Amino acid sequence: MISVLYIIVFIICIYTARHYFFTLNRLFGFQRHPYIDIDTADWPPVTVLVAAHNEEKVIANVLSALMTVKYPEGKMLVVPVNDRSVDKTREIIDQFVEEFPGRIQPFHRTSGKGGKAAALKDAMELVDTEVILIFDADYIPGAGLVKQLVAPFFDLEVGGVMGRVVPLNAGTNLLTRLLDLERSGGYQVDQQARMNLRLVPQHGGTVAGVRLSALREIGGWNENSLTEDTDLTYRLLLNGWKTAYQNRSECYEEVPENWPVRIKQIMRWAKGHNQAMVTYSMRLLLGKHRATLRERIDGTLLLGVYVMAPVTLVGWALALAVFYQGVAPLHGVIALLSLTAYAALGNLAAFFEIAAASRLDGTRKRICLLPFLILGFAVSIFSVSRAALSQLSDLVTGAEFHWDKTERFRKAL
């Protein structure tokens, strides 16, 4: 029992150090934005896929925004991927097709496997451009965003591109404000630090791009993956392609406005991420491929982030058990450390990261909400642990994953 506890404390310490390292890099290190200055070029043709499943509330916003994007005429085709919608998504898309002839080519999918990856896979029959951008339907791209996301593809090492996500409904309630802070930490610090340090920036599957030849080389979209973005990140990496993160390519999104939706969302992310961990972690860490040592280590740690929730819970339980059994290695220091390591230092590391992100974003007052993140953390740790347990149980019973679409809160136009 004690040795398991030792291992858990050690792993938690690694993640804690990682948080601090990323934050300090972001505050004081060399910042890499190699492609953001490319504003003049022989821009390649691009296909913009907009994944939409029952998105009548938001689909018009994203299509309107895409129609005002600054990109050379005739070089950008928008493909709304209407995945078996039963609301007015199809009608709204068709209205846009009529209004903007030649600029939108809809892909109406009426049957087939559920999930974004499966829909995107089917929609590839309409894609013949080397550069593909992907947006979820609740995103609102700005005028310069498409060029910014295409620019990294001039680098032939880049197979995927990821932009920064910014919550549009940040001020709605406590949850959205907490998610705003979390997103800030995740992108402004975590993702950019990975870019700076040439580690593994994660493809997010939206506000993102992928190179068609790279996608073909890795076997296309994996429809069996619960999180096609994580899956894509690792398959690209294992095949010698990089994912570039563009911190200044920002795009508004809508975050969940109530806790049940948030819990469903994070549980799906956790399951998908864990699935990718099982599939890729050993191959990434020990396999024969072109990833560098630092990419192998960082990529493996990234794959493990959602497993850390149940691991932490187990650590707490073990620490308590050890304490009440009267086992006090190193005069109880280990028990004390394991109880406080994540609760205090570990959390502080994540909070430090978010505070640094707020500072980098130039915001002032929203940082006051930092103590409330304990609440978000508590919900996440139990939801993610529940997801892991449910995944184990599905494995035993052979139950299939049910795809939960994230509910939208915006009023339809």
Added chain:
Amino acid sequence: MNPYVAVAALIFVVGLMFMLPLVPALVELRRKSDALPLSVVQQNAGEIRHFADSFRIYIQSLEPILQRCVDTRTTDTGVLSDGEEYVVMGRVDEAQVRLLEKEDPVHPVLIVAGVDLVVPPEATLSKEIYARGQFSGGAKSSYRAILGERNVRLGEASRVLRWVHAVGEFTADVGCRLYGRISSDLLIRLQGDCSFLRMNAPRIEIGDGASPTVPAPRESSVPSVARPGTLPRLLQDGDFEILGGQVIRSNIVIRGNLHIHSGARVCGSVKSVKNMVIEDGVSVEGSLISARKMRIGPNCAIHGPVIAERELIIAAGTRCGTEQYPTTVSAPRIEFEEGVVVFGTVWARESGQVVASQ
């Protein structure tokens, strides 16, 4: 003390201490003083001409006054709605400009000239300048920003702090310091020893006689991002060399240093994860990207974007982009020898410098 009271007091004090960090959080949650979404640039796409375009709109209300002053060959002064003072000049008046320049340290005003504007040497004008005619600045002068509807020429050792946009040609004489955005709808010409940060024009000539005889890369052969399946990708670990005169028909990614010898031709894009050295007369039909330093020798022709993450040195006679396909040249530190031509954008994040050709 009653033990029950003591326990209650302890619980109260502990609770109070626990709640203390939450007080600012509760206040912010209630007041929502910083609850707006983070500002994301939605409308402009980082256009280099953004400030110039905004300034043009800003002074639109002065158009009738400007026209009147030009017609009557007079000068007028006034205050814009935001309190900004201006002077509108309808005729060439060197004495007036000299007076404005003398008063600038204590009383700077926005200058709107309806005719050619000549600024005397060693002048400092710390507000924006609009010139409907030619703008000609004397040596060692300092400006905040200039919008010229025709040609703009800065005298030697002049400085620009924010931006210049010339609808005609922009020329900076020897030793100018250009700290902001410089753009022209026709041509930018920088003489020797000029420094720069960000420039955009259909054609940017560095130094006198910057008209390389190097043929442009074949414009229709390979786009900067190759079409699917058109070119394979050569991925090489470690250092790599392309021999002189060799023709490579693929995209190249080198995870080490790359050396391209004289006269080689790459029908694709090139990436080096370390340093890149390109000798004279090399032609690259795609992009050229180095994660560290890049040195491009004389008389090369590069079609696509040229990006170096640390430092970029380009020798005389090299051409980046073409008239038909302008491109971007970017690095934190850029050094151009006189005789370089760029079609499109140059962006030196930290410093850009023109040096004499060797």
